[in-house]
Amino acid sequence: MLDYRLLAALAAVVETGRFDLAARQLLITQSAVSQRIKQLEERLGQVLLIRDNPPRPTPAGRRLLTHFRQVRLLENELPASLLAEDTEATTSLPIGINADSLATWFWKAVRPLLDEHELLFDLRVADQDVTERLLRQGEVVGCISATSKPPQGCRAGYLGTMVYRLCAAPSFHQRWFPTGLTLSAAARAPVAIYNRQDALHRRLLERSCGRAPRRWQAHYIPSQEAYNTLIVDGYAYGCIPEQQCRPLLDNGALVDLAPHAPEPVRLYWHSWNLRSSLLRELEQTLQRGAKILLLQEEHPEG
Amino acid sequence: MLDYRLLAALAAVVETGRFDLAARQLLITQSAVSQRIKQLEERLGQVLLIRDNPPRPTPAGRRLLTHFRQVRLLENELPASLLAEDTEATTSLPIGINADSLATWFWKAVRPLLDEHELLFDLRVADQDVTERLLRQGEVVGCISATSKPPQGCRAGYLGTMVYRLCAAPSFHQRWFPTGLTLSAAARAPVAIYNRQDALHRRLLERSCGRAPRRWQAHYIPSQEAYNTLIVDGYAYGCIPEQQCRPLLDNGALVDLAPHAPEPVRLYWHSWNLRSSLLRELEQTLQRGAKILLLQEEHPEG
Incomplete structure (x- = not known):
């Protein structure tokens, strides 16, 4: 089985973009962060991180991080009693979104979810034609996309039309x-x-x-x-x-x-095909909001 | 002397991100675009463009493009009578700017320039700590930066404090x-x-x-x-x-x-050190606007 402590170091470096911030986040030293990533690379026999400024994952690293984020999302849904103390961080949902949706309807639609759950949004803004790449690369758990067909391993649903x-x-x-x-x-x-x-x-x-x-x-x-x-x-x-x-x-x-x-512009919600109740609830909340805030076409293309 | 027709093809591909859009912009075929870039690379004996999606310049290509943009800016200030017909496109000013400046004071400050000149803004939004990299890489002619020291070949002036x-x-x-x-x-x-x-x-x-x-x-x-x-x-x-x-x-x-x-957050205007009257006027317009719209400190750091 993978050593998730090592994976967490890789994720922290990629997500913060710096070794010192990753160390601070994980409450370990900077050299411990480097060692953990090195150890993971040695075990897998592959380079996972390009030590550039900012550090970037290799394709293999990216694949591992996708997996890690899925595990983290699922883990966050375990009952609190099953979790060790240091995993109690609030769930953060990385989502790809187009600027216009964020400026117009998205916030009104998802607000009810924040009233129900303690969770954090980690929004990445990109054009509706390209947010899907973020999903395919595993950088987000869901995205708002202009295409109706989801990438492999994901599901898609029509939200409405801007x-x-x-x-x-x-x-x-x-x-x-x-x-x-x-x-x-x-x-x-x-x-x-x-x-x-x-x-x-x-x-x-x-x-x-x-x-x-x-x-x-x-x-x-x-x-x-x-x-x-x-x-x-x-x-x-x-x-x-x-x-x-x-x-x-x-x-x-x-x-x-x-x-x-x-x-x-027809907008679709794409997300990983996981049995995650939070992801499901996000999807339903978005769909309820979009019904009111976006034009609903009877036969959207696709 | 460099063949600027070939350089224009490289610039069009990098700026539009696609060979077909570059071809459309230059009014030539897509294969002519490829040939021109290839020809330039052969003459210089260096790879200038990474054929990725989107295509990106190599460090050598980036250096050439910086030069090309400087030439283009200076050329746009020649009297109309000296210019061939196909160069009559309106001057476009690529500028690096932080999101907060764009959302608050920038537009009010530069508006007078648009009343005086036919010109186009090509804004790249990045954090005030990183816009300077765009300037150093030659992707913009000027930028709003949080550092007082300009990169080599550039000049800097204090605008005001947000x-x-x-x-x-x-x-x-x-x-x-x-x-x-x-x-x-x-x-x-x-x-x-x-x-x-x-x-x-x-x-x-x-x-x-x-x-x-x-x-x-x-x-x-x-x-x-x-x-x-x-x-x-x-x-x-x-x-x-x-x-x-x-x-x-x-x-x-x-x-x-x-x-x-x-x-x-002290903001500085950095720009290429060129004898361009338009660049000088942009700088003065920004400074006049910033005097009214930003806090003016007597002794900003640096």
Whole structure:
């Protein structure tokens, strides 16, 4: 059987990114942390950790850590009486999530879970198209993803659909889109894009204009707040979730550039296929919340 | 002399993260993109690009790209008459910035620059302690950093100080800190931390309590909005910038757990040491804005 004390040292180094912080977390010395990882590597005959800054697991190390996190999650559900004293740390749930979900509906949906359980969220923000990689690599126990098919060993369920609208301030609309949304106007006008993985506006324009422009005049603004401000202040156009743009469209602070072509992003909850009651409860809580907070389509793709 | 057409292909692949998007941006075929990079590598006798997903530059490739970006920035300042037609793309300024600056003062400070110039912001969000690495690696032309000493080839100037306060909702304060801020209470109470690079709360507690707890009960919430909500809703305590917590402290929605030990973070603007008038103007605009929006200390460290 694996020596989980050694695995815990590996996990602490990877999770804190530093040997001294790992030592502090485990209440042992820094050299004991190094020794434990070395010992584990010698027993398994494989390098598990790349001693870089920050240290990173090798593929073998990553596979072990996935396993370790699963064990830790299951262990946290044992009755308290079965646990040794030093395992009483609160369960921490590593979850992959897209920035828009976190800024709009996620917190409202999961809040009830925090009222019921002592647990901690460990959120990793990434684009909805890439959160799944975190799950596949075992860095998170569940993720919000835009694909309906879960990776091997995981299960998936439809949560709901976020609807994005292509918005601009009225002054921006007049200056850059005097004859409405055309391909050439979309190429010339400054557009706000969250980051380089963000392909929403491209997809929306492909549907509205037949194809997307080859070049963009793009501001890259990886902050939900600053992104929306740039658009509301009239310096760019861009895709804003319905939940955030609706009141601004209704009071005339924003104009919908493509009212007949909102872009739907279907969100799915993917998680490890474990018999963990906490994971199951998280899933149910998210689904209950999403039913109220997201658009529910009858036949989502996939 | 270097063939900048080949360098542009390398830059496009690294910046878009994909060969097909690079091809689209350069208006050439995907195989022409590959050939150009290959040709550049053959001429220089070095591998410049790691063909991974996404493709990444080697150290040599990174060095070349830094140079390419500097040339591009300077070229954009030539009079329009001197430029060939296909170089007329709007100047894009890659800047490294910490999430809190972006969420609070940065946009208000730089707005005047957008009123004067046609330019685009390409913002990379990272912790204030690590944005400088982006500058050193040449991925940004300037960055907001917490260190006063610029890397080689760069200049630095003090912008101002962001002040953080350790806040909690009144109900949370009553439940977890009934006898005030003590080390053991700080270790037991759930704390909101932006991400694993974020050391603000640790530094603040080291100053208030003599040392920081060895273990945390930490929620990791890498979204400014969700982070603040978690604290305001009474599920965690954590560090909030003065600009955001002041109104909530004043109206009683939050309590300051360490009123006599706010944590100052001194911010500096670092940029390449180039004779670029645009870079100089950005610096001046930021400094003017920071004078109003940030605390100005007379003798900042360093």
